[in-house]
Structure formats: structure tokens, C-alpha cells
Amino acid sequence: MSERHITLPEGFTAAGVTAGIKASGKRDLALIAADKPVPTALVTTTNQVVGAPVIWCRRALPRGYGEIRAVVVNSGCSNVCTGDAGLRDAREMAGRVAEKLSCDPQQVLVCSTGVIGQRLPMDLIRKGIDQAALSLGREDDSAVVQAIMTTDTREKSAKITGKLGGKEVTVAGIIKGAGMIAPSLATMLCYVTTDAAVSPAALGKVLTGTIDGTLNAVTIDSDTSTSDTTVLMAGGAAGNKTITGNSAELGKFAELVGKVLESLARQMAADGEGATRLIEIAVSGAKSPDDARLAAKSVADSPLVKCAVHGADPNWGRIVMALGKSPAKVVGEKLTVKIGGTTVFARGMGRRFDASAVAEYLARPEVQIHCDLGLGKGRYTAYTCDLSRQYVTINADYHT
Amino acid sequence: MSERHITLPEGFTAAGVTAGIKASGKRDLALIAADKPVPTALVTTTNQVVGAPVIWCRRALPRGYGEIRAVVVNSGCSNVCTGDAGLRDAREMAGRVAEKLSCDPQQVLVCSTGVIGQRLPMDLIRKGIDQAALSLGREDDSAVVQAIMTTDTREKSAKITGKLGGKEVTVAGIIKGAGMIAPSLATMLCYVTTDAAVSPAALGKVLTGTIDGTLNAVTIDSDTSTSDTTVLMAGGAAGNKTITGNSAELGKFAELVGKVLESLARQMAADGEGATRLIEIAVSGAKSPDDARLAAKSVADSPLVKCAVHGADPNWGRIVMALGKSPAKVVGEKLTVKIGGTTVFARGMGRRFDASAVAEYLARPEVQIHCDLGLGKGRYTAYTCDLSRQYVTINADYHT
Numbered sequence: 161m162s163e164r165h166i167t168l169p170e171g172f173t174a175a176g177v178t179a180g181i182k183a184s185g186k187r188d189l190a191l192i193a194a195d196k197p198v199p200t201a202l203v204t205t206t207n208q209v210v211g212a213p214v215i216w217c218r219r220a221l222p223r224g225y226g227e228i229r230a231v232v233v234n235s236g237c238s239n240v241c242t243g244d245a246g247l248r249d250a251r252e253m254a255g256r257v258a259e260k261l262s263c264d265p266q267q268v269l270v271c272s273t274g275v276i277g278q279r280l281p282m283d284l285i286r287k288g289i290d291q292a293a294l295s296l297g298r299e300d301d302s303a304v305v306q307a308i309m310t311t312d313t314r315e316k317s318a319k320i321t322g323k324l325g326g327k328e329v330t331v332a333g334i335i336k337g338a339g340m341i342a343p344s345l346a347t348m349l350c351y352v353t354t355d356a357a358v359s360p361a362a363l364g365k366v367l368t369g370t371i372d373g374t375l376n377a378v379t380i381d382s383d384t385s386t387s388d389t390t391v392l393m394a395g396g397a398a399g400n401k402t403i404t405g406n407s408a409e410l411g412k413f414a415e416l417v418g419k420v421l422e423s424l425a426r427q428m429a430a431d432g433e434g435a436t437r438l439i440e441i442a443v444s445g446a447k448s449p450d451d452a453r454l455a456a457k458s459v460a461d462s463p464l465v466k467c468a469v470h471g472a473d474p475n476w477g478r479i480v481m482a483l484g485k486s487p488a489k490v491v492g493e494k495l496t497v498k499i500g501g502t503t504v505f506a507r508g509m510g511r512r513f514d515a516s517a518v519a520e521y522l523a524r525p526e527v528q529i530h531c532d533l534g535l536g537k538g539r540y541t542a543y544t545c546d547l548s549r550q551y552v553t554i555n556a557d558y559h560t
Numbered sequence: 561m562s563e564r565h566i567t568l569p570e571g572f573t574a575a576g577v578t579a580g581i582k583a584s585g586k587r588d589l590a591l592i593a594a595d596k597p598v599p600t601a602l603v604t605t606t607n608q609v610v611g612a613p614v615i616w617c618r619r620a621l622p623r624g625y626g627e628i629r630a631v632v633v634n635s636g637c638s639n640v641c642t643g644d645a646g647l648r649d650a651r652e653m654a655g656r657v658a659e660k661l662s663c664d665p666q667q668v669l670v671c672s673t674g675v676i677g678q679r680l681p682m683d684l685i686r687k688g689i690d691q692a693a694l695s696l697g698r699e700d701d702s703a704v705v706q707a708i709m710t711t712d713t714r715e716k717s718a719k720i721t722g723k724l725g726g727k728e729v730t731v732a733g734i735i736k737g738a739g740m741i742a743p744s745l746a747t748m749l750c751y752v753t754t755d756a757a758v759s760p761a762a763l764g765k766v767l768t769g770t771i772d773g774t775l776n777a778v779t780i781d782s783d784t785s786t787s788d789t790t791v792l793m794a795g796g797a798a799g800n801k802t803i804t805g806n807s808a809e810l811g812k813f814a815e816l817v818g819k820v821l822e823s824l825a826r827q828m829a830a831d832g833e834g835a836t837r838l839i840e841i842a843v844s845g846a847k848s849p850d851d852a853r854l855a856a857k858s859v860a861d862s863p864l865v866k867c868a869v870h871g872a873d874p875n876w877g878r879i880v881m882a883l884g885k886s887p888a889k890v891v892g893e894k895l896t897v898k899i900g901g902t903t904v905f906a907r908g909m910g911r912r913f914d915a916s917a918v919a920e921y922l923a924r925p926e927v928q929i930h931c932d933l934g935l936g937k938g939r940y941t942a943y944t945c946d947l948s949r950q951y952v953t954i955n956a957d958y959h960t
Contacts, residue, residue: 206885207881207884207885208883208884208885208889208890208891208892209880209881209883209884209890209892209895210884238877240877241877241880241892241905241908241909241910242909243907243908243909275877276875276876276877276878276880276881277876277877277905277909277910339864340864340878340881342885381863381864382782382861382862382863383862383863383864383878383881383882383885384881384884384885385881386877386880386881386884461782462782462783463781463782463783463863463951463955464739464740464781464783464955467951467952467955467956468955468956470952470956471955471956471957473956475676476676476677477638477640477641477675477676477677477786478676478740478783480609480641480676480786481607481609481676481740481783481784481785481786482783483608483609484607484608484609484610484784484786485606485607485608485742485783485784489608490608490609491608492608492609492641495609505641505677507643508641508643509641509642509643509677510641510677547952547956548952548956549949549952549953551863551867551952552867552870552947552948552949552951552952553949555863555864555867555868555871556867556868556870556871556873556947556948557871
């Protein structure tokens with residue numbers, strides 16, 4: 161594959177190599193580097209138990225933004241619950257990359273994903289880093305995204321171009337994640353690069369502002385990982401006037417980032433473990449935006465709703481149940497539920513509808529369920545996937 | 561089967577008949593009657609969308625307790641989201657039973673379980689009620705519990721005897737429920753009878769006081785039904801001095817009820833849809849009892865933990881993840897996790913343990929996971945089951 165994404169914005173190189181961490185022999189170590197330290201924003205998991213790499217990243221960017229030269233990522237082992245030794249390993253990874261790129265170790269972010277509770281095979285990691293540093297700019301971007309994947313079945317990437325202050329800018333991103341996914345202020349591993357010139361603080365504002373309706377809107381299985389990390393790096397090669405917190409262009413830039421994150425969020429949900437289809441739960445008419453989010457997530461997390469969609473069964477009773485159990489205010493008599501364009505429930509009761517036509521719609525690869533609560537103006541869309549036997553197979557037969 | 565439970569306390573009769581509501585031709589209508597109106601306590605679902613039977617029961621006992629003569633229950637159709645017509649159907653069920661037993665319709669509780677959004681087949685229901693009224697005292701108790709079952713694979717009942725004020729008293733109960741189970745102040749359908757003499761208000765206090773650590777501690781799939789109902793009826797035939805809110809014997813009686821409810825809760829979790837084993841999540845050392853409950857439920861609701869147990873995989877990383885994502889305060893370094901008696905995680909890291917011995921333990925029909933948060937004195941035990949391909953099969957292939 162020759163498609164470029166993560167290195168498309170000028171000023172970035174990347175590599176994905178096989179260090180030998182994964183037993184499968186697939187690529188498992190990636191390096192994404194800017195030509196110089198560049199403004200970077202970071203968001204990490206809200207899980208109270210976090211891995212050594214997350215601790216390292218938070219120390220490198222204690223305010224959630226600053227200047228970073230590179231990110232090193234390995235798959236196959238998450239370096240979580242590994243104590244002080246694990247933290248030393250994360251620091252050594254940053255140090256080795258810093259040596260290769262002649263920068264400060266604090267300017268290198270570290271991410272790891274895979275099984276919890278095992279030490280990293282540092283011998284393999286060291287050789288992998290050396291190899292990746294040599295390969296920077298010589299591998300295609302497909303190798304990079306492959307190297308961060310675990311149970312993902314597809315490479316997931318997105319890119320967009322736009323104009324800022326008369327200059328064309330590009331935003332591009334890659335993502336991995338298929339299980340243990342219910343991000344809360346973050347998501348599995350996601351890297352976004354841009355050639356736009358943006359101040360570190362403005363970049364932090366844009367990332368936290370766009371993540372809630374995109375990556376945080378995904379739930380595969382309601383389980384929040386200990387390693388979720390999202391990094392947004394702005395190289396500045398586009399030559400636009402640097403965007404700051406007060407720039408008129410800030411919103412326009414946030415929109416570009418938001419679109420890339422939304423595309424990545426949808427791709428991640430569609431590739432959830434065992435998933436056969438993407439489910440979009442759009443809630444409107446909620447008493448508040450918070451209520452809309454709670455209601456949408458309650459439906460998106462319901463195993464019964466996810467099984468019904470898997471079976472292409474227009475079982476609106478389960479959707480109404482999932483709304484009713486949510487902490488959001490719900491009144492059956494004010495509620496309208498649509499599957500695709502078809503109203504299946506309104507004014508407290510099921511409506512007559514063509515069940516076989518709706519069943520056919522539910523068998524499509526992308527399904528939209530729209531719930532209008534009829535109580536206010538709050539809106540939120542959550543992304544999830546169906547629940548299949550394959551999800552159980554992946555997660556019961558997988559052994560630590 | 562000739563085992564008696566629900567009619568074991570003197571003063572109660574019951575019947576379970578085949579009205580023809582279930583396509584399977586299995587029993588689907590039950591009647592539980594006291595010889596006279598007796599003190600009764602009621603708890604119903606916290607789901608904001610509730611069925612007509614729940615609305616009827618709440619109107620009959622607006623304070624959650626009072627005097628009731630009988631409960632009529634049908635399976636095969638839940639009479640939820642059926643509007644005013646559904647409410648008329650529930651009222652007619654109560655009225656018809658009242659006529660047969662020569663009591664007031666308000667003294668008859670009504671419960672329905674099964675598919676959401678369909679009207680009850682009232683012709684069949686009427687005939688079924690007539691038949692059940694004729695059969696009172698002539699059927700064995702097994703017929704009664706069969707008539708309230710849906711996807712349950714086993715009859716679930718419990719009984720206990722004890723002394724109150726020098727008199728022997730009996731408490732007995734039956735329960736149904738296998739899917740859409742994450743009760744919140746209630747559970748699927750549960751009926752408990754006793755011959756103890758207890759005032760209505762004291763009975764209400766005992767039911768709400770014992771339900772939280774028992775029926776509410778069960779979660780099969782985190783989905784809360786629109787029909788959850790629990791009824792506790794006290795006939796008084798034991799002849800003990802009537803227990804009131806101030807009686808010294810109140811605690812003793814509550815203990816008996818609590819034991820019956822705990823047994824029913826465990827049986828329900830073990831028979832969860834697709835379940836191959838019961839999982840008990842015991843949390844201790846939480847900052848508060850609320851935190852203990854939140855932490856235990858977070859582990860019990862985690863699809864990844866449930867899949868790991870299904871695969872008999874001692875994957876403690878998922879248990880730690882589920883604790884960390886919960887709203888309860890969790891500090892990895894203070895946490896200890898045991899599977900069976902074996903410590904698998906302590907002081908922030910996995911411990912050395914015999915993985916094959918723990919895997920063997922996890923393959924047993926009852927599994928205990930103990931999490932000590934090391935932060936305080938809060939305790940809670942949640943009950944759940946493993947997540948199997950069969951759960952998906954049941955809930956994806958079932959069509960409305």
C-alpha cells in the first residue's frame with residue numbers, strides 16, 4: 161500500500177517495524193517523528209489504574225500540551241501494572257529514541273498496548289527502536305498503522321485538507337482499538353499530525369474540545385483501557401500565521417481536527433471486536449447535552465440492543481428499556497424512536513411498521529438509531545458495534 | 561416434583577397453568593393467593609419506562625406496602641409500552657381474580673413478563689385465570705414457578721425456617737429472571753411468602769432493607785427490565801406476636817428474608833442467559849459502602865472479565881481495569897485481588913501464582929473473585945455469570 165496519511169503533513173516522518181514482541185511475527189513497533197520539537201497536545205485515559213507509558217507521557221506534558229519531537233509506540237505488551245521497573249522501561253524507550261533523534265528524552269512520548277501485567281521484552285524493544293530510527297521516512301504509512309494494531313482487523317486512518325489564513329493545511333490521523341473500548345476523555349491509541357502552525361495551548365484546547373463528540377463517543381464494550389492515549393502534533397510547515405487561543409481561525413482548525421477524529425471514531429467502532437456492523441445512536445431532544453450523552457451511551461452499551469442489531473431484529477423494546485434505565489430524564493410518552501428513517505415507537509407505544517424492511521435495514525454495515533426524548537435541546541451521537549459470538553470467542557479464548 | 565416452597569407457609573395456595581400465551585405450550589399463568597388479605601410489601605423497577613402491570617401494582621400499594629389477597633402473573637408477554645389499552649388489560653386481570661376470590665380488585669397485584677410492546681391475548685388470559693382459580697391448592701409448587709419462567713433453564717426457589725417470639729416461622733420464595741437483569745431496587749419477578757405475623761409497614765421496611773445486598777446485587781447483562789417486581793406477603797398463621805417497626809424481632813425476621821433473597825439471587829445469577837457459572841465479586845476495603853457497590857458492579861458488568869471467566873483465563877489485568885474505570889476510589893498500589901484463595905495482584909503488580917491451578921478453579925460452577933481496595937471498611941458482594949456465545953445466540957436469534 162502506498163497511501164499516505166500520518167506523514168502527509170509536511171515535517172513528519174514515521175516508521176513501523178517488526179521488533180518481535182508479537183508472537184505472530186507482525187509489525188509491533190512504530191515511531192512517529194517531527195523534524196523538530198513541535199507543539200503537541202495529549203489526552204490520556206481516565207481509568208484510575210494507568211500504565212507506565214501513560215505516567216511517562218503525563219510527566220512529559222503535565223499541562224496536556226507542550227513541545228514534543230516524537231512518539232514511540234509498541235503493540236503486544238501494554239507495560240501496565242509493572243511497577244517501578246515498568247516505568248524505567250518506558251523511560252529507557254524515550255531515552256533511546258531521544259539519542260537517535262538528538263533531542264531531550266522528555267520530548268519523546270511513549271505508548272504501549274497489549275496484555276496487562278507483563279514486562280516489556282527490552283532487548284527486542286531496543287533493537288526495534290534502532291531499526292525504526294533508521295527506517296524513518298523509508299517505510300510507507302501502512303507499516304506504521306500496522307505496527308500499532310492489536311485485535312484490529314483493518315488499518316484505520318483519516319485525512320482532510322482545508323485553508324487557514326490563506327494557506328492550505330492538512331490534518332491526518334491513525335488509530336488502533338477494537339476491544340476494552342469505552343474511552344472517557346481519550347481513546348485507545350490515536351495519533352494526529354498537521355502542518356498547521358498552532359500554539360501548544362491552542363492545540364490543547366482544540367484536542368480537548370473535539371475529543372468528546374468523537375473518540376469519547378465510541379463504546380465497544382463499556383470497558384475503559386488503562387492505556388488510552390491520543391496525541392495531536394502540529395508541525396507548522398503550512399506557513400499559516402500561528403493559531404493561538406484567541407485566533408479567529410481556531411474554530412476552523414478545530415473543525416478540521418474534529419472531522420478527522422470523527423472519521424477515526426467511526427472506523428474504530430465499525431472494527432470493534434467481533435463487529436459485523438457500525439451502530440450510530442443519535443439522541444436529540446434531551447433536557448441537556450449531558451443527558452443526551454448519558455442516554456446515547458446507555459443504548460450503545462446495552463448488550464441486549466447490540467445483540468438485537470446483530471440478529472437484525474427491530475426489537476425497539478430493548479432500545480426503550482436502555483433509555484429508561486439511563487440516568488438521563490426519559491418520559492415514555494414524549495419519546496420517539498426511529499430505526500433508519502422508520503418510526504418504530506412514539507407517544508408511549510410501538511407504531512405499525514414494515515418489520516421485514518426494518519430488519520433488512522438492520523442488516524446493513526452501518527445502522528442509525530435515532531431517539532428523540534422530546535424534552536429539550538440536548539444532542540449527542542454515540543458510536544458502537546453489534547455484539548456477536550465472535551466477541552466472546554476473541555475474549556474468552558484469548559489467554560494471558 | 562413434589563417439593564413445596566411458595567405454599568409452604570400456612571395460609572397460602574398457588575397454581576400454575578397453561579393459558580396458551582407462550583408458543584411453546586409451556587405453563588404461562590400463575591396465581592399466588594393468601595387465604596385472606598395479608599400484609600404485603602412491594603418493590604418495583606427503577607427503569608423510567610414501566611409496564612402497565614407495574615403501574616397497576618404501584619397504584620394498589622402507593623406506599624410500597626399494605627394488604628393484598630393475591631398476585632396473578634403471566635409469562636410470554638410483558639404488557640409494556642401498550643398504552644391505556646394495556647392498563648385496562650392489567651386492571652381486567654386483577655378484576656377477574658378479585659371476582660373469583662371475592663375480594664377487591666385493588667387487593668390483587670398483577671405481573672407480566674415476556675416480549676415488550678405487544679398486547680396481552682386477553683381471551684387466553686381470562687380462561688387461564690379461571691382455570692388457575694379452580695386449581696388453587698391442587699397443583700404442586702413446581703407448576704407455579706414454571707409458569708413465571710421465560711428463558712430460565714431451572715426452577716429457582718428457596719425456603720428457611722426460624723423462631724420468632726417462640727413460634728416457628730417459615731419464609732419461602734420463588735424467582736424468575738435470566739436476561740435483561742441488572743435490578744436497581746428490585747429484580748425480575750420474585751415472590752416471597754411467610755406465615756410470620758408482620759405489620760404492613762414493618763414488612764415494607766424489611767423488604768427494602770434486605771433487597772439491596774441480595775436481588776440488587778445481581779447483574780446478568782447490566783440491562784434493567786421495565787417489569788421488575790418483588791412481592792413479600794406475610795400471612796401470620798405462625799401465631800407470633802405481630803412484628804412492627806419497633807419489634808426486637810424485626811432484625812431476626814429480616815435476616816430470614818435476607819437469606820431467602822440471597823439464595824434466590826445466587827440461583828438467578830447462576831442461571832443467567834447462556835451462563836455456565838456463577839461469579840461472586842466480593843469487594844472489601846472500599847472507602848464507603850457505596851464505593852464498594854460501585855466497584856463490585858463495575859467488575860460484575862465488565863464483558864471482558866465475564867469472557868475471561870468463561871474462558872477460565874486468570875486474566876487479572878481485566879479485573880484491575882474494571883476496578884480502575886469505576887466511579888469508586890481505587891489506588892492500584894493499595895489494591896489486592898484474589899481469585900479463589902490465590903492472590904494474583906498486590907501492591908500495584910501481578911504476583912507469581914500457579915496459572916494452571918487458578919485456571920482450573922475458574923472452570924468450577926461457582927467462582928469467587930475478591931478485591932480488597934485497601935482504603936476503608938466498605939464491603940459489597942455482587943453476583944453475575946460468565947458471558948458466553950450462548951448469551952449472544954439467545955439474544956440475537958430471538959426475534960420480536
